[in-house]
Amino acid sequence: MGFTNLLFIWTAFIPVIVLLYYFFRKKYKDQPVSSTLFWDEAMQETKASPYLRHLQQNALLYLQLLALILFVLALMNPFVKTTEIEGEQSIWIVDTSASMLAKDGESTTFDRHKEEMKSLAKALNGRPVTIITTGEEPKAIVRQETRESVIHKAIEEIEVAYEEEQLSKAFDMASAFIGETATSVYLFTDSVERGELPIESDKITWVVKGASKGLENVSITRLVSTALEGTTLALIQLKNEAESMQVVQLSLLDGENKRIVQEEVALQGGEEWSKTFEDLPMTNLLTATIQAKDDYKMDNAMVTLVGSGTSEIVIDQQMHQLVQKGFQALNADVKIVPADQLLGMADAMVVTNQKELLQKSASPIVLIGRDDVEAQEVNALVDMSQDSLFAFSSLEDVYVSSIYPAFDDFATIATIDEKPFVQRSPRGDIVILADIEQTDWPLHPSFPLLLWGIQNELIEGTQSLGTFSPGESRAVSLSSGEWSIYSGEGEYISTVEGGGEFRAPATPGVYTISSKEEEKQFIVELSSGERSIQEGTSFELGAIQNGAQEETTKKSFVQWLLIPILLLLVLEWEVQRRRGFAN
Structure with a gap:
């Protein structure tokens, strides 16, 4: 002052x-009068x-x-x-990843940064500001804005998106707004190394606002499970990132949220702890939770779909090389095995033409052709149903010279001349009633796409879409038509179109996607990078040369x-x- x-x-x-x-x-002097005493x-x-x-x-x-x-x-x-922001313009990069929800007392890092942005908005003094949020697809929610009311409103509307920050993408977007203009770039994040910032320009000054120091965290870093002989086998891993010892209460819940395991675990500072739980009750969903006195709660729970144990693909050595090469191009875990050894294969998807394996093998089977009957000539186009297996592959232009007789108790999902061409067994096996050499199918783009769909269905399962990161976009096997997404509590989320790219919701949790004919589950889970918090860092880096310098104004x-x-x-x-x- x-x-x-x-x-x-x-x-x-x-x-x-x-x-x-x-x-x-x-x-005046007080004078007592006798009559008033x-x-x-x-x-x-x-x-x-x-x-x-x-x-x-x-x-x-x-x-x-x-x-x-x-x-x-x-x-x-x-x-x-009052000190004004340096430069002719300002760019604010706001980290919206899940780790920003770490708490220092009653306030999260994210809320504290929002309050800092509101204070900075008052010091802009007419300079334009651009606000960029991080993620797989960074967004500029405010562009070259000078009105304080608009900036305050935009700050209030910013929410945590739970995606990984991917700061490099946000930096690339920010560089498009900088050009040759002297710019102060404010980065609101939890932690970043100085070497990660692009400082090659002398027209940029960096101001990093990090998380509070001394935050403690205990997290579930890994949870996998599989069905094994009528029971569930689970592996869980915990990590204590704090320096002091933490005692946590670990619980495992089944698909109906019934506690099936409860255990107290003492973790020393920096310790990683893992344990395998055997002979758990059979369930389709497994949830792990911990109760700990830490500052970051988002990584204190993890959900997984209980898989069938199938993780690799085994192909009959007698199968055509185009089938072998097709699956090898899609999956690294492919083995070529002699025909007489296929029956002993466990925990693998088997590709063969041996009909007897459909009854004898416990593994999921992809039967391409048959070895027990003769093929019959056909002369017609393929007619497909609206099955999810054909969500990304069309067989309408595929030429087939002959097909094998169909299985009576299998569901037909594609036909040729009203005769079954592709079938699905009651347990989910896929049957293609033609040898590859009897078709021109490998010459069509639908060939690798259908192989991918078969692999996705038999390995991931027909009852689930698998696990996604928040906001992740991925191709999934959904038949055409409308599909509705619901949260685990039955709340409607959105509607998507099958046969296109699927984008997962932003909030972690268990979801259900359903159409008129079928229903599937999927999980949105934090990525491994968001299951850890780092030491908070705040610093300034760089100085604007030959540009607008930091100014001190006198406010009367x-x-x-x-x-x-x-x-x-x-x-x-x-x-x-x-x-x-x-x-």
Whole structure:
């Protein structure tokens, strides 16, 4: 704080003159009168306290002194120094990842950063600001905006998106707005290394606002499960990122949220702990939760779909090489095995033409052709149903010279000349009733796409879409038509079209997607990078050369002194009026 017009400091003598006037004004001496002595004795208890009486007698003096002092301050023009943001424009990059929800006391890092942005908005002084949120697809929610009300509204509407921050993509978007303009870039995140910032330009200064230091975290870093001989096998891994020991309560819940495991785990500082739980009750969904005294709760729960254990693809050595190459192009876990060894294969998807494996093998089977009957000639186009297997592959232009007889108790999902061509067994096996060499199918784009659909269905399962990261876009096997997404609590989320790219919801949790014919589950889970918090970092880096430098302005507050001066004058007038102007 300072004063612009110190020349007017001489006016401070004016209140002194008024004070001296009151000292030398005519005074009256109290003189007792005999006729009033008894009245004085009776009225002692009704008199005001000496302090209040003194104030009543000298109210006008105090009001005048206070008004004159404020008037002297107003003449000297007091001001407050404010520092404006450096540069000709400002760009704010806002981290909206899940780790921003780590709490320091009652406030999260994200909320604290929003309050800092609101304060910075007042210091822009007309400079334009651009606000960019992070994620797989960074978004500029405000572009070159100067109106403070619009900026405040945009800040209020920013929400955590739970995606990984992917700061490099946000930096690339910010560079498009910088150009040759001197710019101050504010990065609101939890932690970032100095080497990650692009500082090759001398027209940029970086200001990093990080998370609070000393945050503690215990997280579930891994949860996998599989069905094994009528039971569930689960592996869970915990990590204590704090320096001190933490005692946590670990619970495992089944698909109906019934607790099937409860255990107390003591974790030393920095310790990673893992354990395998065997012979758990059979369930389609497994949830792990921990109760810990830490500052980040988002990684204290994890959900997984209980898989069938199928993880690799085994192909009959007698199958055509185009089938072998097709699956090898889609999946690295492909083995070529002699025909007589396929029956002993477990926990694998088997591709063969041996019909007997449909009854004898416990593994999911892809039967391409048959080895027990002769093929029959056909001359027609393929007619497909609206099955999810054909969501990304069309067989309408595929030429087939002959097909094998169909299985009576299998569901037909594609036909040729009204004869079954592709079937699905009651347990989910896929049957293609033609040898690859009897078709021109490998010459069509639908060939690898259908192989991918078969792999996705048999490995991931027909009852689920699998696990997604928040907001992740991925191709999934959904038949054409409308599909509705519901949360685990049955709340409607959105509607998507089958046969196109699927984008997962942004909030972690268990979801159900359903059409008129079928229903599937899927999970949205935090990525591994969001299951950890790092030491908070705040710093400034770089300086703008030959551009607008950081400026300090003097903000006067004379207008705030005029109001109390006017109010004091009104009070003086009222005191004079009550006492009588003649007095």
